[in-house]
Amino acid sequence: xxxxxxxxxxxxxxxxxxxxxxxxxxxxxxxxxxxxxxxxxxxxxxxxxxxxxxxxxxxxxxxxxxxxxxxxxxxxxxxxxxxxxxxxxxxxxxxxxxxxxxxxxxxxxxxxxxxxxxxxxxxxxxxxxxxxxxxxxxxxxxxxxxxxxxxxxxxxxxxxxxxxxxxxxxxxxxxxxxxxxxxxxxxxxxxxxxxxxxxxxxxxxxxxxxxxxxxxxxxxxxxxxxxxxxxxxxxxxxxxxxxxxxxxxxxxxxxxxxxxxxxxxxxxxxxxxxxxxxxxxxxxxxxxx
Numbered sequence: 701x702x703x704x705x706x707x708x709x710x711x712x713x714x715x716x717x718x719x720x721x722x723x724x725x726x727x728x729x730x731x732x733x734x735x736x737x738x739x740x741x742x743x744x745x746x747x748x749x750x751x752x753x754x755x756x757x758x759x760x761x762x763x764x765x766x767x768x769x770x771x772x773x774x775x776x777x778x779x780x781x782x783x784x785x786x787x788x789x790x791x792x793x794x795x796x797x798x799x800x801x802x803x804x805x806x807x808x809x810x811x812x813x814x815x816x817x818x819x820x821x822x823x824x825x826x827x828x829x830x831x832x833x834x835x836x837x838x839x840x841x842x843x844x845x846x847x848x849x850x851x852x853x854x855x856x857x858x859x860x861x862x863x864x865x866x867x868x869x870x871x872x873x874x875x876x877x878x879x880x881x882x883x884x885x886x887x888x889x890x891x892x893x894x895x896x897x898x899x900x901x902x903x904x905x906x907x908x909x910x911x912x913x914x915x916x917x918x919x920x921x922x923x924x925x926x927x928x929x930x931x932x933x934x935x936x937x938x939x940x941x942x943x944x945x946x947x948x949x950x951x952x953x954x955x956x957x958x959x960x961x962x963x964x965x966x967x968x969x970x971x972x973x974x975x976x977x978x979x980x981x982x983x984x985x986x987x988x989x
Contacts, residue, residue, distance in 0.1 A: 702778040706887045710773040784825050802867045805900035809864040811835045812857035812919045817912040819875040829862035829877045842918040849918035866900050901925040
């Protein structure tokens with residue numbers, strides 16, 4: 701049997717009467733708005749089965765409320781294994797058991813770092829480690845505008861959300877996000893001296909997806925591992941080439957304008973000379989007469 705080195709228990713946060721009433725009122729208001737939307741959609745489409753969406757949404761709200769008020773988290777560091785559990789009341793809902801020998805990295809993770817661009821399987825033990833709503837909205841906005849994504853995320857993008865534990869399983873790397881306290885972090889650093897604080901993002905193949913590239917443009921400090929679909933050197937060369945072409949066109953237009961002005965001056969001079977010759981001839985005829 702493995703020796704338990706340290707265990708961290710995070711009990712559910714108790715709600716005060718005011719917080720409980722506000723939480724219930726928020727759920728009721730959301731359900732009422734959802735019901736209005738569903739009824740409108742049913743009226744317009746004539747599909748009564750859309751009510752199923754309302755019930756699914758209600759279940760999702762209740763589960764989220766329970767996670768905030770009932771869920772607790774237990775992290776157990778053993779001599780050879782790290783066990784991460786999420787519990788709802790007395791029953792365990794999620795268990796991730798990771799051999800220490802398979803751990804690649806344990807490092808801080810920030811709110812605007814979307815691990816799913818790199819790891820297809822990401823388990824979030826503590827919901828408080830998930831990105832806030834404004835950052836999740838920024839993820840979507842990054843596909844359209846890097847400036848808009850940064851404006852939406854604000855300072856929350858650089859906020860430390862928790863820690864990510866990257867480990868290998870069946871030839872693939874997976875990630876698990878949790879929130880260890882200071883004592884647990886010290887124990888992990890002692891048990892995993894090579895992995896603790898190591899940034900594994902620089903060791904795996906670089907990401908080439910459009911979404912990852914958009915996030916890299918919006919939050920470059922958090923995505924150093926992204927390999928852009930078009931190299932930056934090529935972008936810079938194309939910019940310089942376009943600037944050079946524009947400068948050449950501008951110079952050519954200036955040359956044409958000067959040539960036109962010169963031609964106009966020459967034409968006026970010839971016209972004036974012709975008029976002078978005609979005056980001389982007219983005066984000679986007048987004298988002869």
